[in-house]
Amino acid sequence: MKRRRICSLPKNRSFGPTGLLGKEIAIITMTLDEYEAIRLIDLDGMSQEACAESMGVARTTAQAIYNSARVKLAECLINGHELRIEGGEYILCQGEKLGCSCNHCHKKRSILQIKNGDD
Ligand SMILES: [Zn+2]
Numbered sequence: 001m002k003r004r005r006i007c008s009l010p011k012n013r014s015f016g017p018t019g020l021l022g023k024e025i026a027i028i029t030m031t032l033d034e035y036e037a038i039r040l041i042d043l044d045g046m047s048q049e050a051c052a053e054s055m056g057v058a059r060t061t062a063q064a065i066y067n068s069a070r071v072k073l074a075e076c077l078i079n080g081h082e083l084r085i086e087g088g089e090y091i092l093c094q095g096e097k098l099g100c101s102c103n104h105c106h107k108k109r110s111i112l113q114i115k116n117g118d119d
Helices: 032-043 048-055 059-079 105-116
Strands: 004-006 027-030 082-085 090-092
Touching: 004 032, 004 048, 027 059, 032 048, 032 059, 032 090, 048 059, 059 082
Parallel strands: 004 090, 027 082
Antiparallel strands: none
């Protein structure tokens, strides 16, 4: 599988319903490329074409990634599941490619994470 370029890492990797201490809840895993599609399209207001260009994939692939991400969000919201963001076939953008959406802020964060011993 061709790796998808992402320009941002999530600030939190886990989301879920509150006030359910001790209850077992199902976990839905969203990949980092799915997270990136939600960020670009739903938050930044990008078209699927622009999202595809930023991620370095075909428009149909971007659409499939986005659709999968939306279903996972809905499952968590409607069924009360925990959402975890991890994995996926991606490369972290270094800001060198044309058409990418990042503003290099992830580079600063990467340096901070290395200093803090985080991933
Ligand atoms: Zn970028």
